[in-house]
Amino acid sequence: MTTARRSDTTRAAILEAARERFAADGYERATIRAIARDAGIDPSMVMRYFGNKEGLFAAASEIDLALPALGALPSRHIGAVLVNHFLDRWERDDVLTGLLRVCVTNEIGAARMQAIFEAQLGPVTLGVCPEPEEAPARAALVASQILGMALSRYVLRFPPAVEMSRDEVVAWLAPTVQRYLTAEAP
Amino acid sequence: MTTARRSDTTRAAILEAARERFAADGYERATIRAIARDAGIDPSMVMRYFGNKEGLFAAASEIDLALPALGALPSRHIGAVLVNHFLDRWERDDVLTGLLRVCVTNEIGAARMQAIFEAQLGPVTLGVCPEPEEAPARAALVASQILGMALSRYVLRFPPAVEMSRDEVVAWLAPTVQRYLTAEAP
DNA sequence: GCGACGTGTCAACACCTGTTGGCCTACAGT
DNA sequence: ACTGTAGGCCAACAGGTGTTGACACGTCGC
Known part of the structure; x- marks a missing residue:
């Protein structure tokens, strides 16, 4: 002990x-x-x-991913759940903000950021997307929208992105994430 | 002279x-x-x-914005035109990549990045969105998706984001940008 | 010819960085 | 009570940083 x-x-x-x-x-x-x-x-x-x-x-920059229980919920709501979860994770402490600030100029940070999104999004994407071989691209699309919002809101602090309420952010981003995960490829 | x-x-x-x-x-x-x-x-x-x-x-980091002529084209295609234009601008030289790498830790870079997106997106958004007072939030949403894809593809170089063809990126992102600009608020 | 000026190099300043090794103090085990 | 060791501080090293001023070379106007 x-x-x-x-x-x-x-x-x-x-x-x-x-x-x-x-x-x-x-x-x-x-x-x-x-x-x-x-x-x-x-x-x-x-x-x-x-x-x-x-x-x-x-x-x-070690992070416990704290994945939510995902298998049971209806797949129509998975976009909103995911966006909510990431916003939670970003606002609980400043580990992810630090990682985002660092990964842009530091190899180790970049690798860790990639590992986090693989571990977070990989299983979810594989579970809900139509074709398994499309899963990596779909996960990268989701990551791009999540990271872009985090960059605008928590790092660059663009005024309109900061002033949006959390519910507004979810309402706008959830359909995007939902489409990247479940819609048929364009 | x-x-x-x-x-x-x-x-x-x-x-x-x-x-x-x-x-x-x-x-x-x-x-x-x-x-x-x-x-x-x-x-x-x-x-x-x-x-x-x-x-x-x-x-x-001075950039000539090189806005495309936007007023005349049908507003249904504005999402695809915008995504294409930004990808062009990002791939022509590495000024925007440099600005993205710098703005995360440097105030001047952050201010310039914001100014660029205001100048690029402000008029376009005001021209096509339903309610003028929603324009800043809609522009910020578009910026978040554009910046997030640029971060994943050109800075962090996430393999799936790099391996996607340019047409695939446009096909996936254009509806998102289109919705952020023209759909009624959720 | 000759001074003014644009273009460039050299050496140095003052400061800050990550990193190291030696020394001191106080507590734990016997 | 004595000693080993963990926890902590101090001073210094070697190297890199942005920045500055003095000096050298060339070309131009006069």
């Missing part, structure tokens, strides 16, 4: 500060010194616990 | 190298030294011609 060490609180403080900084500044501008200052410890502690900056980012 | 100076070729070489570096590396990792090395001149020339790094980026 693993007993709680004294260092666990420090680790947690570092990770929280790192997530905030990566989300606010991206990879290069989120410096280890700034993260350490936010966490109230010395920069060298970051190295001791996470090896180097890439290791810190890898640890700070 | 402005006669051609000898320095114009140098300016052009700097701008071309800067566009490539910004598109490949983003703002922070695209160093002035690397750009100058690519252009075959000294870093201090960059400062002399463009003042500082922000000035260089501002000059390198």
Whole structure:
């Protein structure tokens, strides 16, 4: 059994500060010194616990996917459920915002973003789309709309995208996602 | 009349190298030294011609919008025309890819990206959408889909998004854009 | 001929970055 | 009570950054 060490609180403080900084500044501008200052410890502690900056980012961008139970619900509502789920996931904490800010200039971040969408969307898409070999393209289309809205709303903060209510976003995007998943190929 | 100076070729070489570096590396990792090395001149020339790094980026990310003549065509095809136009604009050079990579971590880039979409989409949206006060939200929805596909295809290079043919992309996205612009609000 | 000016290079500044190793302190096990 | 070790800080390294000023070469007007 693993007993709680004294260092666990420090680790947690570092990770929280790192997530905030990566989300606010991206990879290069989120410096280890700034993260350490936010966490109230010395920069060298970051190295001791996470090896180097890439290791810190890898640890700070780990996400539990928290897939909803999807098999049972009627496939007509799957678009709305999916959009709602992703908006939830984006607004609960700033891990995904950080990942989106980082993946644009960092290979590791890009690979992780791709892995997340594969794991999130792969099974869902395979379950509902008409032809299995179309599943990857359909998943990529859904990803493009989800990522584009997240970019406009949470990163670039385009005023109209920010001012839309959450229900409005779902009402507009759900039919798009639904069509990408279930409509016959054009 | 402005006669051609000898320095114009140098300016052009700097701008071309800067566009490539910004598109490949983003703002922070695209160093002035690397750009100058690519252009075959000294870093201090960059400062002399463009003042500082922000000035260089501002000059390198200037875009002639090249709006197509839009008023005359039947409004049923406006979605396909718009998607085609943006894909063209993204693939002609790497200015927009650079802007997309930069705007995620740089205020000036974000503001410029927003300005581009306002200028590109604003008039079109106002011309075709049912209620004028809905125009900004509809333009933001279109921007989210366009930006998301550009991110997946040209920046993150998700394999399924890259492997789709250009006609497939247009066939899938055009109805989405068309709906965001002309359908009644949900 | 000669100074002014445009074009360019060189060397340096001041600062910030990730990363490392040594030293100190306090608690745990025996 | 003593010692080992985990947790933490400090100072420094080596390298890279944007940016600046002094100096060299060429070409033009006069």
